[in-house]
């Protein structure tokens with residue numbers, strides 16, 4: 442019986458060693474140690490043994506059971522570890538791999554330029570205002586000294602919505618709107634950036650939608666020299682301390698006198714090149730002293746108050762500053778173009 446037990450042990454352990462999966466181990470466990478298993482079968486024959494032999498064989502039987510159990514448990518642990526390793530390998534995350542870049546948006550170049558201009562004027566005491574893009578004929582034209590049949594309306598090819606409503610052709614209506622709110626007895630010092638619309642055929646330098654930035658300063662004793670000083674400061678801060686400005690006489694119905702401001706060309710330093718069309722100067726904005734009629738229509742007494750106004754095009758300024766050749770690039774939103782101006 443001893444031999445029988447030892448043989449059984451050897452057999453079982455060999456099978457355990459050859460087992461290839463946990464299912465096989467389970468079968469071996471049942472086959473040898475189960476209620477109907479071989480070991481149990483052998484032990485059933487114990488009754489036939491001598492009294493003295495029984496404890497000895499019993500002990501051997503216990504050792505055999507223990508050995509087989511240990512072998513089974515050991516192998517099971519190996520299988521479990523293998524399975525775990527396999528799973529870990531399959532699910533491994535290589536933390537050293539570079540991540541996929543998340544593409545982050547940024548402000549549009551025009552937004553950046555407008556904010557830069559705003560900062561300059563805020564530094565000079567101007568407030569930032571807003572006005573509607575769908576504007577009344579009154580504010581867009583009449584309040585700016587452009588009555589219905591005024592020939593200067595021809596300068597603005599407009600998108601009319603009704604007879605009295607249109608897409609604003611400039612940001613100047615915000616001059617009148619702001620003055621009206623100030624009740625005719627407070628100084629006004631504001632800028633207003635925004636979109637404007639004109640019925641232009643789009644090309645490299647024209648767009649039916651573009652941006653403007655208006656400025657207005659109304660107070661007592663505001664003079665042309667204040668306008669010039671303000672614009673000179675702006676030009677030097679925006680384009681460089683070495684830039685000169687020049688004011689040329691011009692015409693706008695809402696300013697008198699009216700001027701256009703040029704800055705000296707950075708490319709040629711004033712000698713004349715293709716950028717400045719050989720003149721040495723580049724036109725930047727329109728400006729002038731607020732027309733007395735515009736003041737009085739908005740409730741300001743032109744005998745007491747005077748003011749200056751200016752209007753510039755951030756599109757044009759961005760084009761000059763960054764060498765953008767085509768105004769349509771601002772609106773067609775090709776990310777390859779836009780991305781160049783994202784400075785994180």
Ligand code: PHE
Pocket residue numbers: 610611612613655656693696727728729750751752753
């Ligand atoms: N509104 C004018 C334009 O669109 C610019 C301007 C603004 C001129 C203010 C003078 C004063 O051309």
